[in-house]
Amino acid sequence: MTAVIDSGLDSPARFGAAAGLTCRECDATYDLGADHVCADCFGPLEIAYSFGAVSRASIEAGPQTMWRYADLLPVRPLVDLQVGMTRLVRADNLARALGMRRLWVKDDSGNPTHSFKDRVVAVAASAARTLGFEVLACASTGNLAGAVAAAAAKGGMRSVVLIPADLEPAKVTMAAVYGGTLVAVEGSYDDVNRLCSELVGELPWAFVNTNVRPFYAEGSKTVGYEIAEQLGWRLPDQVVCPVASGSLLTKVDKAWREMSQLGLVEGSPYRVFGAQSDGCAPVATAFAAGWDVVRPVRPSGIAKSLAIGNPADGPYALDAVRRTGGAIAAVSDAEAIDGMRLLAHTEGIFAETAGGVVVATLRRLLAGGVLDPDAETVLLNTGDGLKTLDAIADVARPTTTIAASYDAFVAAGLAG
Numbered sequence: 278m279t280a281v282i283d284s285g286l287d288s289p290a291r292f293g294a295a296a297g298l299t300c301r302e303c304d305a306t307y308d309l310g311a312d313h314v315c316a317d318c319f320g321p322l323e324i325a326y327s328f329g330a331v332s333r334a335s336i337e338a339g340p341q342t343m344w345r346y347a348d349l350l351p352v353r354p355l356v357d358l359q360v361g362m363t364r365l366v367r368a369d370n371l372a373r374a375l376g377m378r379r380l381w382v383k384d385d386s387g388n389p390t391h392s393f394k395d396r397v398v399a400v401a402a403s404a405a406r407t408l409g410f411e412v413l414a415c416a417s418t419g420n421l422a423g424a425v426a427a428a429a430a431k432g433g434m435r436s437v438v439l440i441p442a443d444l445e446p447a448k449v450t451m452a453a454v455y456g457g458t459l460v461a462v463e464g465s466y467d468d469v470n471r472l473c474s475e476l477v478g479e480l481p482w483a484f485v486n487t488n489v490r491p492f493y494a495e496g497s498k499t500v501g502y503e504i505a506e507q508l509g510w511r512l513p514d515q516v517v518c519p520v521a522s523g524s525l526l527t528k529v530d531k532a533w534r535e536m537s538q539l540g541l542v543e544g545s546p547y548r549v550f551g552a553q554s555d556g557c558a559p560v561a562t563a564f565a566a567g568w569d570v571v572r573p574v575r576p577s578g579i580a581k582s583l584a585i586g587n588p589a590d591g592p593y594a595l596d597a598v599r600r601t602g603g604a605i606a607a608v609s610d611a612e613a614i615d616g617m618r619l620l621a622h623t624e625g626i627f628a629e630t631a632g633g634v635v636v637a638t639l640r641r642l643l644a645g646g647v648l649d650p651d652a653e654t655v656l657l658n659t660g661d662g663l664k665t666l667d668a669i670a671d672v673a674r675p676t677t678t679i680a681a682s683y684d685a686f687v688a689a690g691l692a693g
């Protein structure tokens with residue numbers, strides 16, 4: 278699909294450091310545009326760069342948002358909700374509980390729509406504007422819906438968001454409140470995604486995770502850049518990432534490789550770990566079985582934001598994990614809920630179910646001796662617990678309910 282309106286910007290500036298699109302499978306190259314599939318082999322396209330001068334100082338002089346890394350991204354910030362530079366929390370209490378030494382939580386619940394999806398949408402929406410699109414669309418497992426609707430509102434674009442009808446109520450409300458068209462589809466995320474794949478061929482719209490996916494995916498690199506900068510311009514030894522499509526995991530790895538190549542950090546070795554839930558573990562299953570391909574599954578369970586049964590970047594996530602000496606594991610819903618509670622009890626961080634999956638997977642990998650308890654580790658919390666209240670409501674309740682009197686307080690045993 279080609280652009281409908283020219284944005285009028287000259288092309289070198291328009292696409293930042295991006296030089297073209299390249300096929301991840303056969304290395305064919307293409308001009309920058311709203312394309313995501315190789316015409317030769319049908320492999321996925323990725324942004325190729327020709328980086329200019331970029332230094333720690335030039336980054337540090339930038340804004341306190343993900344756009345401080347604009348020189349490493351494929352667009353200029355045409356749509357800006359001031360995303361990113363979320364906190365990196367030293368998690369000593371959680372580390373102690375897990376028998377670890379140096380542990381950090383990168384907490385992306387602090388983004389404008391309370392998940393890491395604001396990062397990918399910031400780049401996708403800016404690319405859509407650059408390419409002249411007027412409609413920003415997506416298929417969403419939940420967090421993307423709100424991020425797209427909010428970015429479209431800010432960017433003066435129309436949004437059309439398609440979600441599975443059984444999404445968590447908070448995510449439906451969040452997607453609706455920014456205006457735009459919200460379409461609940463009877464089916465799973467993979468059904469919604471398939472519908473979007475049909476629509477993208479018919480409509481002159483920017484589907485953030487389809488035709489502008491090469492741009493979109495690059496937004497996840499900023500998680501990796503920020504972790505390295507916030508650690509004082511160095512890489513941790515280990516990172517644990519949630520895996521839905523697998524894109525975030527591969528882009529954290531890509532970010533750290535780029536920073537090493539550009540001399541922004543010393544190129545120290547690191548290991549990348551992936552976290553899935555038993556209800557949707559196609560990449561963890563492939564890892565355990567030693568497969569290069571990822572066999573699709575039908576998702577279930579509470580970690581709906583990770584419920585992609587046919588993950589587009591699954592094989593690339595496997596590559597990154599195997600190349601760095603990491604692993605991918607999956608945990609039960611009960612373990613994920615325990616993970617949410619442990620993070621809240623120890624660090625005062627209320628993560629959505631996906632964050633619970635990451636904490637529980639970290640625990641599982643430690644117990645199996647797969648992850649080194651003495652090595653510096655960063656775990657990613659990608660969403661806010663307020664989005665998945667239902668999952669935890671039964672076990673996070675008032676200690677007791679009493680009448681509004683001193684006697685009732687004492688009778689309930691609260692004064693001792």
Ligand SMILES: *Cc1c(COP(=O)(O)O)cnc(C)c1O
Binds near residue numbers: 421520521583
């Ligand atoms: C989308 C999402 C992810 C993972 O995204 P992928 O890049 O598709 O693997 C992780 N956590 C949350 C909360 C998300 O919404």
Ligand SMILES: [Zn+2]
Binds near residue numbers: 301302303318319
């Ligand atoms: Zn190809």
